Amino acid sequence: MARVIAFVNQKGGVGKTTNTVNLAAIAGQALGTRDGQSQVLVVSTDPQASAVWWSDRVDEDQLPFDFHQCDDRPEDLARLKQLEQYQYVLVDTPGNIEDEKILSATLDSTDEVVVPVPPEAMAFTPAKRTIEKVLEPRGIPYRVLITDWDPRDGTVDLEQTQEYVDSNDWPRLLTVVRHYKIHTRAAAEGQVCTQYPRGRIALEAREDFFRLAVELGIGGRPLPKQARKTSAVKGSI
Ligand SMILES: Nc1ncnc2c1ncn2[C@@H]1O[C@H](COP(=O)(O)OP(=O)(O)O)[C@@H](O)[C@H]1O
Numbered sequence: 001m002a003r004v005i006a007f008v009n010q011k012g013g014v015g016k017t018t019n020t021v022n023l024a025a026i027a028g029q030a031l032g033t034r035d036g037q038s039q040v041l042v043v044s045t046d047p048q049a050s051a052v053w054w055s056d057r058v059d060e061d062q063l064p065f066d067f068h069q070c071d072d073r074p075e076d077l078a079r080l081k082q083l084e085q086y087q088y089v090l091v092d093t094p095g096n097i098e099d100e101k102i103l104s105a106t107l108d109s110t111d112e113v114v115v116p117v118p119p120e121a122m123a124f125t126p127a128k129r130t131i132e133k134v135l136e137p138r139g140i141p142y143r144v145l146i147t148d149w150d151p152r153d154g155t156v157d158l159e160q161t162q163e164y165v166d167s168n169d170w171p172r173l174l175t176v177v178r179h180y181k182i183h184t185r186a187a188a189e190g191q192v193c194t195q196y197p198r199g200r201i202a203l204e205a206r207e208d209f210f211r212l213a214v215e216l217g218i219g220g221r222p223l224p225k226q227a228r229k230t231s232a233v234k235g236s237i
């Protein structure tokens with residue numbers, strides 16, 4: 001069974017697509033292929049399909065994950081967890097969640113939601129609405145991800161955002177995804193972070209998605225069935 005993680009925030013431009021595809025790239029590369037098949041699937045439920053536009057520009061062979069656009073077939077979304085061939089399914093959702101059926105189908109199949117929030121006061125109310133009106137009533141586990149923080153701006157906004165999240169008792173990921181021009185340009189150039197040119201900046205920019213992957217517990221292949229039995233026996237001694 002696949003583990004499904006959805007990126008949800010009712011505000012547009014907060015980094016849902018950027019974080020989904022770059023995390024998927026890191027995860028896809030780390031997990032490699034099994035029987036020639038990628039272990040990671042990105043699903044976009046955004047009818048504006050920025051991710052599709054983006055994926056069309058990427059050299060398909062270079063993409064370390066599979067991609068599926070699904071904005072009008074809730075029945076497909078209901079089956080996400082049953083996709084045996086994938087270990088992880090990352091769902092990119094639209095900013096204006098108008099299609100209730102698509103949203104419900106997505107959230108019904110989702111194990112965990114990541115709520116990307118940039119460190120700016122204008123992003124607080126939409127985040128609150130998303131969490132209190134959409135996620136908490138459904139009892140879906142979620143964590144806030146502070147994202148697109150530019151270290152050159154200093155730490156005041158970052159700290160204010162962390163305090164706001166903590167004062168609401170919302171679970172918060174420790175990883176902060178920093179702002180890098182290379183991420184902004186990448187979408188326009190049809191690249192994901194695993195394809196960035198060599199160099200210090202690219203390495204730093206990519207590092208945040210490695211951290212995020214580790215914090216979300218993404219990575220490592222499941223043990224083959226036989227090995228699992230053996231380790232269970234050992235563990236029970
Ligand atoms: N960490 C980041 N560094 C640089 N630019 C970013 C970062 N995160 C998002 N952006 C840029 O901000 C804009 C909005 O991000 P996007 O992922 O499309 O948001 P959403 O999917 O929530 O609408 C895009 O131009 C994207 O390239």
Ligand SMILES: [Mg+2]
Pocket residue numbers: 016017018046050051092093094
């Ligand atoms: Mg988007």
